[in-house]
Amino acid sequence: MSSQLKTIVVMLTILLIAGAILLFVSESKTHSISKLFDELADNKNHYLSCDQLPTVEQVDQTVLAHKDIVERIVGVANDEEVQITPYWDRSMAADGKMWHIAVSWGPAPECQEKGRGDMLIQYKSHDDRIKIEHIIGGETFFDIPYRLQNI
Numbered sequence: 001m002s003s004q005l006k007t008i009v010v011m012l013t014i015l016l017i018a019g020a021i022l023l024f025v026s027e028s029k030t031h032s033i034s035k036l037f038d039e040l041a042d043n044k045n046h047y048l049s050c051d052q053l054p055t056v057e058q059v060d061q062t063v064l065a066h067k068d069i070v071e072r073i074v075g076v077a078n079d080e081e082v083q084i085t086p087y088w089d090r091s092m093a094a095d096g097k098m099w100h101i102a103v104s105w106g107p108a109p110e111c112q113e114k115g116r117g118d119m120l121i122q123y124k125s126h127d128d129r130i131k132i133e134h135i136i137g138g139e140t141f142f143d144i145p146y147r148l149q150n151i
Contacts, residue, residue, distance in 0.1 A: 042126050044148035046118065046139075050111035054144060059117040062144045063105045069135065069142075073121060074101050076131045100124055101132075102151075105144075119146035126150070 023033075031047045038045055054062075063070060102122040111117065119141055123129055129148055140146065 042129060042150040044129075044133075044146075046145040046147060048118075048145055050108065050114045050116045052145075053108055053111055053116035053118055056107050056115050056117040059105050059119065059144050062142050063119065066142055070103050072135050073103055073132050076101060076123070076128050076135070101128060119144055120149060121146060122149045122151045124151060 031045075034045065034047070037043075101124070103119065104122075105117060105119045107115065107117045121132055123132060129150065132148065136146070
């Protein structure tokens with residue numbers, strides 16, 4: 001291999017490594033790739049750190065105090081199967097079928113040791129998501145961050 005070709009290979013390798021590092025640092029701050037994926041998958045995430053989330057107790061109290069709104073959210077499904085459950089029960093029926101709409105709350109998966117939580121609302125169609133967002137009417141559910149997940 002000629003020295004000029006070696007130089008080009010080294011420079012390209014350095015550029016690729018620098019680009020990967022820049023992408024990693026940028027993603028950790030802006031979540032731009034994650035947001036793009038969420039947009040394509042019809043999901044919504046809050047991207048808050050554990051320290052920015054409320055305590056699990058606050059989440060429980062708020063969700064239970066506004067259970068009527070939670071029931072309106074699951075009512076979007078009409079006659080389909082729905083599930084309202086605390087603590088991240090993964091929305092599976094006993095027969096293994098997925099629920100049409102599931103509302104879960106409790107410790108966020110990555111924040112369990114810190115006792116911090118949020119809400120997860122799972123749904124099956126974009127139309128469901130639009131109706132759910134209309135019912136919630138804001139970026140939080142009574143100051144509780146929520147995630148929307150198209151299943």
